[in-house]
Amino acid sequence: MTETVGDREDAPAGGVASVVLLLGLLAGLSYYLASQFVEPSALRIAWKGAGVGLLAIWAAMQARSLDGWLLALVMALGASGDVVLEAVGFVEGGMAFMAGHLIAITLFFRNRRAETSLSQKALAVLLVPAVIWISWMLPADRSMATDIALYATPLAFMSALAWLSRFSRYLTGIGAILFVISDLLIFARLGPLATSMVPGLLIWPLYFTGQAMIAIGVVRTLAADRTP
Template identity: 55%
Template sequence: MNALFLAALAAGLSYWPASHLAIDPALLLAWKGAGVGLLALWAAGRARGADGWLLTAVLALGAAGDVLLEVALTPGGAVFLCGHLVAIALYLRNRRAGAGWWPLLLVPVVGAAGAMLPADPAAAPGMALYGIGVAAMAACAAMSRFRLAAAGALMFTVSDLLIFARLGPLTGSILPSLLVWSLYFLGQALIAWDVGRRRA
């Protein structure tokens, strides 16, 4: 199973450099889905209860979202949003004793960023809704017993903020291109490792 996790890391970390090469689009699409897809298979192999299967569902929806985003933004975003809802259920099942609710302050901040950063006003409602979803997921992770997963969820959120900014003030900037995929994939890997290693 550790070999499968390493294969997931290899696929995910090599995708960004591969995306800048002249590779067949179908192969590149499969490559993109392979990183988180293999994490989902790894999680499924270790699942022993509800937490493990919820994690598997989160990662499987993430892999599906990775592929669908290359086809159309809205369906891909909708699949990711479903994944965030499943993740919220996972983290709330594992809320840390004594955890405060202050991480939920992240929700209006990221939601507002989703509405304000994209240059196209028509995109604001959808981006705001998605921003609320990913921020709620990160906030619930911060309140859970999964500390590494909380860091991964925050990396995921920053990645999405960079996507919002790429549609507005960072249009043409190299920064989102350099950071979006790496933050996202490493965030997913931390989430998978922290929850999955417990054979939940």
Template identity: 55%
Template structure:
């Protein structure tokens, strides 16, 4: 247990250091390349954490999802479309991943929430930009992140960690779209977008890893049957 904790702690600590500190330096005069690398490091270290803590295919998938997020963080500073594309690929991979871990029983209220989450999120995303030529693209991207959040919410991973983390991710993106419209002069998106996104990713990565490691430990403790 101690060796496992020591093995993972540096990467989570580095993720937190870069992820939290980026919020305070993102508008500073730090040279662009350094700041871009700083931004990508927060979620990038979550990718390494997943790969180190899950020595199986699931770890590689979660690591890839986080890596695509980190690449998206970097590319957004260079080309918005390229960054959005990286995130969309990550969302599609996450959707496929969550589909393998369906929750067998859902309360009626949870089903309704998941069902309504996608169309409402897409409608809000589509309606936000003042430039209506951007509405379709924003709506398509909104669909990918909304489906990802709904799948995370209805998966058998912790709803209060992985599901809630995915919802924070979704809200962060909706605030980005709001900054393209009615909140373009508001400070609220600037204050909330990065914290919601980063801690959403942190909750997703650590929640998935914790659940799967507990399952692996339980499986290894089971007697071997012929």
């Protein structure tokens, strides 16, 4: 079999991309321990942003189309949200995540599945009001309820459209659901789970795993599109 120039050029790039993905996964997963044992500092903030930040770089290295670049932007905004949430505040970090959800909505809407079963459509339709309503119900301080519900609206549509997209439901679809559960636990910490250990134990693992699954699912599908 003859090796083309393009194959020779793609091989090193693919190898470097794999290393970036591995480093991103290691950074994101290890941050869970860092958040428990490392005191708040610039190091911890950088560590927090490194996981999804490296996923953004990895996605950009794989990008060959608008959809690929949209994914990279989603991950970049997620990493920005991680850092801003820690360094600046809840509201500012939430705005970065909202922007990411809006870009993700565009990505998933552009890649709607050609055929979807009635049960899958029903789940997506129910997901939107359920996520918004639960988000509104959770905070004990009712003055926060409307703002949290507004944030949850693009989050809910993002997860529903991810579920209806042509990307793998076992990766991108479930990853989006994990992201939603992570955010609901954040809201629950403002209310019924204020004194519980559960949010602290689960928020980051669910969030980062969800982001990684979203990214890997999209990249795999887009790469398959390029396969002859």
